[in-house]
Amino acid sequence: MSAPDVLIVSLGTTKGLRVADEGLAEQLREAGATVALAATGIGLTDGLRRGYPVNDLVEALAARRAIASAVARERPRAAVISTTTAALLAPSLGVPFAIRFDSPAVLNRTGARNALLHPLERRAMERAAMLLPASTAAAAPLTVATETVVVPIPVRATSDEPAAPRERVAVAYAPDPRAKGLDLLCAAWAEAALPDARLDVYGIPPESAREFLARRGVTAPRSLRWRGMVPAGEFRAALRSAAAFVSAARWEDYGQAALEAMADGTLPVLSPAGGAYEALPLARALDPALVAADLAPASLAAALRHAFSLPEPAAAGLRVRAAAALRDYAPDRVVARLAADVLPRLLG
Template sequence: MIVSLGGTAGLREADEELAASLRRAGARVELARTRRPPELRTYAALELAWALNARRAAVLAVREHNPRAVVYSSTTAALLGPVPGAIRFDAPAAGNRPGRHGLWQRPVEARRFQATPLLVPWSEGGLDEAPTPRAGAVIVPVPVAPSGPPERKDIAAITYGANPEKKGLDRVLAAWARDARAGEALVVAGLDEAAGREWLDRAGASGVGAVRFTGLVPRAEYRALLRRARVFVTAPRREDYGIAQLEALADGCVLVTNAAAGPYAALPLARALDARLVDDGLDVRAALDDPVRDYADRAADALAPFTPAGVDRVVAEELLPRLMGESAPAAAAGR
């Protein structure tokens, strides 16, 4: 049973992906979905409301399904969990809830991470931020794959701006104002025109005409934009995972980014592919005019552990046996 917090579309999709992978490995899986609480003024209060709702969902689902194993999907879902279970997370409260924002979450998390039978972080970076002492872990990325056949690269650059403060949209727009040339356009997905113009003013880039704000678009449409874009540029202030960057690499974009704090799974890939493009200066011009040869092919190779097949292999050979309390060789022989 997966206790799914599902506070964002990305988290809900990640939980569905994990459930599907476990089913392909032969498990029967139920999702206990958490009801969204009302918005509250502080992270500490809001996450208490989420944790209470996750506990209620888990209690009802355990009563109905009597699961052999439970996975709490996110630290918040696990904080008040009614039964022992593995904890799946992109980043721990120890890393992304400093100061008063994690006043009660961090100490409870530390106890949960020590007592749980298994941690299931999305990335090595997420595990590195987890408090110690802690349980053993199996790293299971969120799978990414190309969204379709390659298309003509008629968009110079794209970014994802649905959370503009966290994603550093002001930095991206300033870099674009500096580097853009006539006829080139930056597409800002996930932010509408009105909000986008405010961010152009904030970045001091209001004179730039070649910026297009799409607002929220269907996922298939967004991935189609990635297939048409030459460069994905982003400057997050902190990155707990970075699924948008991984998807951009999968769809053939050159990644321009800063060395943001946080687990940031795409960061070591970006450095290995072209270290020039990992810098606070966000050298979009170099990415457009002087990309590394075979960048897309090398990115596809680097993404092998993140592919659905790669993730399925880890789930079947490592995660499911650990959840079932079996040794991996014995479980493999049983299948």
Template sequence: MEAVLDAQGLPDQAAEEHAAEHVERARVLPGEREVDPEDERHEAEPGEHPVLQGRRQPRPDEPADERAREDGADVDERAGHARRSVAERRRVRGFGSVATPCDILLVALGSTGGLAAAEDELLGGLRRAGADVWVVRSSPPRDVRTLALTDLQWARAARRAAQAGLLGHPPRHAVVFSTVTSALLWPDVPAGVRRAIRYDAPAAANRPGRHGVWQRGAERRRLQEADLLLPQSPGTLEESPVTTVPAIVLPIPVEPSAPDLDGPRDLAAVTYATNWRKKGLDRVLAAWAYARRDGETLAVAGASPAQVLDAAREGGMTGVPAGVEVHPTLAPAEYRALLRRARAYVTAPRREDYGLAQLEALADGCALVSTDAPGPYVAVELARRVDARWIVADDRTPHVLAAAVRAALDGRPADLVARTHAVLAPYRRAATDRVIAEQVLPALTAR
């Protein structure tokens, strides 16, 4: 056990201090806005990091042990989740606990529901391929003010989780990090153990300026040091600053939410807007105001009424246009039920790293109407193959998007579900399971 990480003498301390030094320099002056309202990366969405708006200050009457702090890892004990602090686990190990080896250790970030679901899919795929996989999950860190600090906090949490896993469940073959952020401060691993990184978009592309002041350099080093890269799309690999490391494209699988998708579709359209600026809700609402006909409804999921109003005003309107219903919080099953009722899914993202919500819409038989946003936007290429009229240039003019919305609503093909499922075939679970069994697992376990 001495060769494994000492959880108190952190092996990557120098890297952490280097990152923290640059983050400190990146802080803005008092009174300056920490997150640019035009920066689409400042809110959380499925598969991305949450952007925390301000450092949480403890209330004067708040007990010290309830104040915000950095917790240890959440360790999946297979029979259930046992949540213990790092200190508690150290005490347990100090009294002769025995490590249980595994084939692969998965270091999961779980910073959003969408990312957690993607990590669970990866875990399931590896286990279905026959690997003995142990997963450790990062505990949510305290709130901080900037994206650079947010990533630093999550990277620290992921390192603690990785150390816990390496101590308690040393892998025989590989450690897989579920995101670049979870790998930025990775610990040392035993000799002969491979390191792989799964990711949707590199910081080199989605952390510009001060938002990626330390992450971009750390990312370049980690990607170069990895034994295997698992980008979620070819576009992800194209944006990567490192192209010399072996890579296997491994998409997030998506499945229809019901066997029968031929039920009534009483909603004209749905849009997902948890990160409303990035998703371009202001542009969607402006287009909806032009495209809507009497009796048609646009369901906005994941945004509060106040956020929808803010988006409408940013889109040049004095209020929310007619025919908009708001669903601030929906369970995943409720959201998919909403998709099954909709004829179209409308979005106008300013950047898209993958497009999981759009892929789910295609899987549930929606016509996908979208702007052709920058980024490794997988869903837009599939939608273009279904009907190119529904994909428009990344244009702020609402009339262009409105015309595409009308084309999708008025000309919805009778065989749309068959078409969408045909283009989604490489993204179904059976297809990604084959990639894992035939390519990923052999690359992780070969001697």
């Protein structure tokens, strides 16, 4: 079997990372490259993970082993290391490599206890031939001279057919209840007091959600339904029929669910979360009143009331504008960027 053009080393610690890396492999193939994808196994050191920055260093060590093994086995012409964490302690590869990431440590690992990570990240970025952040917000805090090409995660609508009339439903996705602000979401929904409306929460087992809220002293609104873990197609179908997608996140490294909502014509109602939140400026440009002024329940409740009060012609106009704003996220445009701006630099 011939050596691949590009080896992708996937950290793969979350389902989202694994899906994104598999997607990148397919996009590179469509751009004309042969691709091998190697996974990172944390192994016995997984028991050492107790919190940041130790988690990052454990994962970086595992990625170092995976990179060395995969490069020796596959003998690629170039490599892509997925996440800056995986690149922190990368060995010498002997081939040009890029680092793909949604958020750098300098942005999402702040404070004195994470200070060690920043020079390691900077060194890794300086060694790389290219940096491939998923957003301009992820690229903004970087100070290295390494060539940087923003390659967004593709977003496509689930159907070209006109959607059925929207239900008075808001869809939320809260796999990490603290980061996604599940307590804030429930408080805001209760305060919004929208007549004949329902909140459907996906991405978290109902019992886990209830336990989290109990620890925070928050009661789930009566009009909330726990939808749990469902296939991606079922979640996208829910977005396509809902009036709004609501996020009360305190921190977002990208905001893929909100972008998918916009692609399916669902109005994004967002908190002003920190991080490289790609969806946030798009939502603000669409309609500033859809973004809460702060992380207070009253502010998110006001944004919810605004979204549900829009006349259908106004909401339809926002859907058209949202689709136009997402043109650069279309899969064919991402593939074209990889073919024109990334592969020639990596493969020479």
